[in-house]
Amino acid sequence: MxxxxxxxxxxxxxxxxxxxxxxxxxxxxxxxxxxxxxxxxxxxxxxxxxxxxxxxxxxxxxDIKRGNFAQDEEDLIIKLHALLGNRWSLIAGRLPGRTDNEVKNYWNSHIKRKLIKMGIDPNNHKLNHIPLRPQPQHVSPPPTSKNTMDAYKQQKVIAPSGENNGISDSASSLEEEDGKSAALLPNLNLDLTIAIPSPRSNKFTEEMAHNTESTVTGEVLKNEPTLLLFT
DNA sequence: AACAAGTTCAACCGCATAACA
DNA sequence: GTGTTATGCGGTTGAACTTGT
CATH class of the missing domain: 1.10.10.60 (Homeodomain-like)
Structure with missing residues (x-):
C-alpha cells in the first residue's frame, strides 16, 4: 500500500x-x-x-492577478453565481488571473453582504420580499443598466438558481413552479454559448445544456472548457 | 494608547471522483 | 469489476489586519 x-x-x-x-x-x-x-x-x-x-x-x-476586483469582474461573478451556484472553480475559470479561493473569499466577504443589504438572498438570488403576484415569464427586456447591481435595483428580478445552490434546478424549476410560486424570474440577460469541453467537464456541460437556454456548439477546444457569456 | 469587534484572506480539512493497478 | 491512491473542489477556520470606541 x-x-x-x-x-x-x-x-x-x-x-x-x-x-x-x-x-x-x-x-x-x-x-x-x-x-x-x-x-x-x-x-x-x-x-x-x-x-x-x-x-x-x-x-x-x-499569472495571478492580485488586488481589488473590478466592477465588471464583480458583475460577472454575480451572474455566474446565479447560474452555477457555489462552483467557484468554474466561476474563477471565467475570470482570468483569479483563483477559486479568491473568488470564494470575495463572494463571502463582499458580494454576499452587498446582496443581503439589498434584500436579496445570495443563495438563490431572489428578493426576500416577494411581490404577491408573480411576474409573467420572459417578458422583461434585458437590463439596460451598466451593471448587475443596477439591474437588481431597477428590475427587482433575480436569477434562477434554486435553493440547493446548484444548477440542476435553474430553468427546470421555474417551469415546475409554473407561475404558482411567488419566485421571481430570471432576468440577468445571460446568453450562453457552450462548447463541449474536455471530458472532465462533460457532465457539467450536459447539465448546463439541459438546464439553460443555451446553444451547444460542436466545437471543442482541447482542455479548455468553453462557456461564453454575453451580457 | 489600548482594547474590542469586525473583516479579510491564506491555508487546512474532508469529501468526491478520476486514474490507475 | 474492485480496491486504492492522487487530485481537485468547496466549506471552514483562524491569524493578521483594520476600524471603531
Whole structure:
C-alpha cells in the first residue's frame, strides 16, 4: 500500500516562508506542474503535496492577478453565481488571473453582504420580499443598466438558481413552479454559448445544456472548457 | 494608547471522483 | 469489476489586519 498523501508528522503547516515559496517556484519553473505527491520531497519542502499545490495555484502562479476586483469582474461573478451556484472553480475559470479561493473569499466577504443589504438572498438570488403576484415569464427586456447591481435595483428580478445552490434546478424549476410560486424570474440577460469541453467537464456541460437556454456548439477546444457569456 | 469587534484572506480539512493497478 | 491512491473542489477556520470606541 502506498503512503497517504499527507503524512502528518514531519510536515510543516501554516503560513509559508519566503524560502519555502522560493523553493516551490524554482522547482516548478524547472520541472513544471504536476505530480504534487512527489513534489515536496523533490523540491526539498517539508509540506504535503496538497499544500504545495494550493500555495502554487492560489498565490505563487505568475499569472495571478492580485488586488481589488473590478466592477465588471464583480458583475460577472454575480451572474455566474446565479447560474452555477457555489462552483467557484468554474466561476474563477471565467475570470482570468483569479483563483477559486479568491473568488470564494470575495463572494463571502463582499458580494454576499452587498446582496443581503439589498434584500436579496445570495443563495438563490431572489428578493426576500416577494411581490404577491408573480411576474409573467420572459417578458422583461434585458437590463439596460451598466451593471448587475443596477439591474437588481431597477428590475427587482433575480436569477434562477434554486435553493440547493446548484444548477440542476435553474430553468427546470421555474417551469415546475409554473407561475404558482411567488419566485421571481430570471432576468440577468445571460446568453450562453457552450462548447463541449474536455471530458472532465462533460457532465457539467450536459447539465448546463439541459438546464439553460443555451446553444451547444460542436466545437471543442482541447482542455479548455468553453462557456461564453454575453451580457 | 489600548482594547474590542469586525473583516479579510491564506491555508487546512474532508469529501468526491478520476486514474490507475 | 474492485480496491486504492492522487487530485481537485468547496466549506471552514483562524491569524493578521483594520476600524471603531
Amino acid at each position: 502506498r503512503k497517504p498523501c499527507c503524512d502528518k508528522e514531519g510536515t510543516n503547516k501554516g503560513a509559508w516562508s519566503k524560502q519555502e515559496d522560493q523553493k516551490l517556484i524554482d522547482y516548478i519553473r524547472t520541472h513544471g506542474e504536476g505530480c504534487w505527491r512527489s513534489l515536496p520531497k523533490a523540491a526539498g519542502l517539508h509540506r504535503c503535496g496538497k499544500s504545495c499545490r494550493l500555495r502554487w495555484i492560489n498565490y505563487l502562479r505568475p
